[in-house]
Amino acid sequence: MACATSSIRGGAAKVVDCMSEDRDRIDKSVLDIQKLSLSFITRAGRVHALDKVSLQVKRGECVALIGESGSGKSITGMAVMRLLGTNAEISAEHMSLAGQDILGMPPSVLRHYRGRRVAMIFQNAKAALNPIRRVGDTLVDILVTHAPHRTTRAQARKKVLEVMVQLGIAHAEERMAAYPAELSGGMCQRIMIVAALVCEPELIIADEPTSALDVTTQVKVMNLLIEACRQRHLACLFITHDLALAAEHCDRAVVMHAGQVLEVGSSEEVLSNPAHPYTRMLVAAMPSGKSSHHELQPMRGGLPDLRRNDLPACRFAERCSRAEDICLRVDAPRQTVAPFHHVSCHHPHVS
Numbered sequence: 032m033a034c035a036t037s038s039i040r041g042g043a044a045k046v047v048d049c050m051s052e053d054r055d056r057i058d059k060s061v062l063d064i065q066k067l068s069l070s071f072i073t074r075a076g077r078v079h080a081l082d083k084v085s086l087q088v089k090r091g092e093c094v095a096l097i098g099e100s101g102s103g104k105s106i107t108g109m110a111v112m113r114l115l116g117t118n119a120e121i122s123a124e125h126m127s128l129a130g131q132d133i134l135g136m137p138p139s140v141l142r143h144y145r146g147r148r149v150a151m152i153f154q155n156a157k158a159a160l161n162p163i164r165r166v167g168d169t170l171v172d173i174l175v176t177h178a179p180h181r182t183t184r185a186q187a188r189k190k191v192l193e194v195m196v197q198l199g200i201a202h203a204e205e206r207m208a209a210y211p212a213e214l215s216g217g218m219c220q221r222i223m224i225v226a227a228l229v230c231e232p233e234l235i236i237a238d239e240p241t242s243a244l245d246v247t248t249q250v251k252v253m254n255l256l257i258e259a260c261r262q263r264h265l266a267c268l269f270i271t272h273d274l275a276l277a278a279e280h281c282d283r284a285v286v287m288h289a290g291q292v293l294e295v296g297s298s299e300e301v302l303s304n305p306a307h308p309y310t311r312m313l314v315a316a317m318p319s320g321k322s323s324h325h326e327l328q329p330m331r332g333g334l335p336d337l338r339r340n341d342l343p344a345c346r347f348a349e350r351c352s353r354a355e356d357i358c359l360r361v362d363a364p365r366q367t368v369a370p371f372h373h374v375s376c377h378h379p380h381v382s
């Protein structure tokens with residue numbers, strides 16, 4: 032069965048009936064994205080930001096979305112949240128949460144979808160929290176607004192405290208009484224994790240949740256987040272440019288470059304046996320595992336200007352030492368290099 036394309040422009044959603052030819056894939060995935068394309072209409076022209084992005088996240092799985100700055104990781108997360116501005120044009124062959132079409136959701140459904148079913152954790156927690164409200168009140172507001180059943184503020188407060196204790200946050204009552212400015216960046220990020228978990232969502236999208244923290248706090252917050260997702264058997268899409276973090280904490284990795292997905296597989300397999308020339312370049316530029324900085328190889332070239340109307344079929348082709356004419360003209364075929372390890376490339380490295 033062919034799948035019709037759903038599309039929306041800005042805030043107005045057009046509901047399009049979507050059938051999938053792969054029922055099994057949908058049944059198993061909490062998040063299922065097939066061929067998501069996205070462009071922004073700007074004064075400087077159309078920005079072709081995402082090109083046929085496909086990815087899945089299953090229940091209990093943590094998937095890392097990896098790529099250089101500007102590769103389209105955050106906007107993929109924002110598209111799933113339906114949080115893009117009115118200058119965004121989206122189309123997808125299929126985009127669903129637990130089988131429910133995301134692009135077709137009307138505003139009344141979206142209000143509960145965000146927060147209750149999908150929660151997003153951002154990089155700068157301090158900025159995300161209301162500065163003039165005690166963090167406890169903010170957490171209670173979230174639960175009262177999004178809880179599936181009518182919840183009083185007293186009930187919400189009890190639940191928030193429970194989650195804080197489960198997460199091992201010391202002096203929970205005191206933290207709740209504090210204003211964001213009175214807490215450290217690491218504690219604010221822990222509060223954001225509580226905010227994300229308190230409504231028991233099906234999917235968490237964490238966008239560089241630890242990159243604003245010092246290294247020691249980074250490890251603690253990361254462990255807390257991953258452990259909380261694992262215990263609750265939640266699906267987690269973890270957006271990062273840090274390959275080492277992805278390798279350590281995530282089950283699978285999805286490598287993006289200039290709005291295209293180039294490689295997908297278990298984190299271990301993708302990072303230890305990268306098949307796409309771009310992934311190899313990322314791994315070679317990664318500091319961990321190198322005994323001296325001389326072993327580090329700088330990234331060659333930069334991302335193409337996404338406003339170009341003549342973008343090559345493979346957007347990495349102009350930086351790639353293996354590229355041939357076909358890479359510029361013909362979409363790269365998706366090839367399986369090992370079980371559950373796929374690469375979109377005309378000339379992958381296969382051992």
Ligand SMILES: Nc1ncnc2c1ncn2[C@@H]1O[C@H](COP(=O)(O)OP(=O)(O)OP(=O)(O)O)[C@@H](O)[C@H]1O
Nearest residue numbers: 071073078080099100101102103104105106107337
């Ligand atoms: N509202 C917008 N209007 C126009 N272009 C946009 C808009 N939002 C994002 N873009 C462009 O989309 C591309 C992808 O951006 P995105 O923020 O998703 O990258 P990223 O991989 O998350 O990078 P980083 O790691 O720096 O956050 C970039 O070229 C960006 O300039």
